[in-house]
Amino acid sequence: MAAESDVYTLHYFPFSLYSLMVRFALVIGRRLNPETAPNVEIKLVNLHRDENFSEEYLTLVNSKGQVPALTSAAFTSPLAESYDISKWLCEKQPELIPEEHREAIQSLMDKLYSFHAKTLTIGPDEKKHGIPNRAAELLEQKDLTEPHRRALEIKSVFHDLRHSTVFTPSGIKDVEDKARIFIQELDKTLDEENQGQRWIFGKRPTIVDAHATAMVARLMEVKRQDLLTERVQEYTRGVLASEEWNEVTHGRATRWNASMGNVADLNPL
Numbered sequence: 001m002a003a004e005s006d007v008y009t010l011h012y013f014p015f016s017l018y019s020l021m022v023r024f025a026l027v028i029g030r031r032l033n034p035e036t037a038p039n040v041e042i043k044l045v046n047l048h049r050d051e052n053f054s055e056e057y058l059t060l061v062n063s064k065g066q067v068p069a070l071t072s073a074a075f076t077s078p079l080a081e082s083y084d085i086s087k088w089l090c091e092k093q094p095e096l097i098p099e100e101h102r103e104a105i106q107s108l109m110d111k112l113y114s115f116h117a118k119t120l121t122i123g124p125d126e127k128k129h130g131i132p133n134r135a136a137e138l139l140e141q142k143d144l145t146e147p148h149r150r151a152l153e154i155k156s157v158f159h160d161l162r163h164s165t166v167f168t169p170s171g172i173k174d175v176e177d178k179a180r181i182f183i184q185e186l187d188k189t190l191d192e193e194n195q196g197q198r199w200i201f202g203k204r205p206t207i208v209d210a211h212a213t214a215m216v217a218r219l220m221e222v223k224r225q226d227l228l229t230e231r232v233q234e235y236t237r238g239v240l241a242s243e244e245w246n247e248v249t250h251g252r253a254t255r256w257n258a259s260m261g262n263v264a265d266l267n268p269l
Contacts, residue, residue, distance in 0.1 A: 015256040018082035025210035058151035115178035
């Protein structure tokens with residue numbers, strides 16, 4: 001039986017792009033080597049029910065109110081950024097970042113995390129009016145505890161700082177430019193390394209497959225093919241047909257829609 005410190009909890013929402021990246025990485029890592037794969041339990045954080053704004057989540061898991069986050073008795077503090085979780089996973093499972101491809105993988109990962117995909121994937125109304133500050137709305141409640149009120153204030157400030165410039169014309173252009181740089185490098189890497197196989201570097205997946213697939217799948221779903229090359233789309237369609245991806249999504253799209261029903265009722269998650 002694993003010690004408590006050896007158990008990790010991934011706080012997760014199945015339609016959060018960066019949650020999908022991390023969960024796919026966990027699945028790939030376990031398939032590569034079950035012996036080195038960490039024991040990670042999946043815990044739903046239902047964004048549709050504001051569970052990421054709860055006092056417990058904001059004060060004990062992630063003050064930014066975002067998913068994914070990784071918690072464990074083994075950590076002095078939670079890992080609250082998907083890139084940090086991925087780096088931790090690669091330390092646990094070096095199979096995900098093989099030495100012969102380390103430089104190329106690191107370059108792709110850095111470029112993918114040089115921008116936030118939300119700017120590219122939100123609808124026209126949100127782009128025009130901005131994303132509502134839910135934390136500020138919840139601060140209107142009269143029965144908040146003092147720690148919860150303070151946590152919501154911090155989250156509200158983070159929201160305003162995060163979204164103050166990303167939906168301006170210059171902010172959108174900056175993100176689109178960085179996305180194209182990432183896609184161009186991914187296309188070049190596929191051309192040089194893929195050799196007609198499923199994964200970027202051939203027969204075995206790496207950490208960047210987990211991230212690139214989720215990112216491109218989301219861009220394809222929101223009709224942003226203008227940012228993509230045909231080679232990158234063909235690669236992504238191949239991975240979307242894999243058992244590994246199905247283990248994460250169970251055949252669902254990366255974006256929620258009403259036909260899927262309540263997220264809390266999804267089985268399997």
